Amino acid sequence: MNCIFCKIRDGEIPSEKVYEDDDVFIIKDIDPKAEKHYLMIPKRHYKLIGDMTDGDAAALMRGIRKIPSLAESLGLTGGYRIIVNQGDDAGQTVFHLHIHIIGGQILDFPDLKKR
Numbered sequence: 001m002n003c004i005f006c007k008i009r010d011g012e013i014p015s016e017k018v019y020e021d022d023d024v025f026i027i028k029d030i031d032p033k034a035e036k037h038y039l040m041i042p043k044r045h046y047k048l049i050g051d052m053t054d055g056d057a058a059a060l061m062r063g064i065r066k067i068p069s070l071a072e073s074l075g076l077t078g079g080y081r082i083i084v085n086q087g088d089d090a091g092q093t094v095f096h097l098h099i100h101i102i103g104g105q106i107l108d109f110p111d112l113k114k115r
């Protein structure tokens with residue numbers, strides 16, 4: 001399978017990994033859109049929220065619940081936002097589910113434009 005995030009998980013593409021456990025890993029986004037921009041990526045490949053098994057959902061929620069304890073080391077003590085882009089309208093470009101974690105600055109709500 002030609003998936004960038006599976007290749008990063010397997011060490012075939014280098015990344016700046018800042019956290020890893022049995023469920024998820026967190027890397028720095030290669031093209032940061034905020035002062036701090038990380039990606040939490042489940043180790044098991046699936047594309048969309050709609051593809052998740054109950055086990056995937058539990059694993060991802062365990063990952064999300066780790067974020068508060070990582071906030072200080074990630075420079076996110078002022079708060080952060082998590083974003084999951086799904087499909088074309090959201091601009092999803094990598095079809096291995098991932099959670100953007102952004103912060104390190106004031107996060108204005110993005111300008112949204114009608115299709």
Ligand code: 5GP
Pocket residue numbers: 004013015016027028029030031032039084085091092093094095
């Ligand atoms: P999406 O647009 O699918 O929600 O988010 C994909 C994210 O992955 C983008 O923010 C993009 O910058 C990031 N990205 C794409 N390729 C790589 C890569 O090879 N390494 C890292 N660290 N991030 C990547």
Ligand code: ZN
Pocket residue numbers: 003004005006007045046095096
């Ligand atoms: Zn993958």
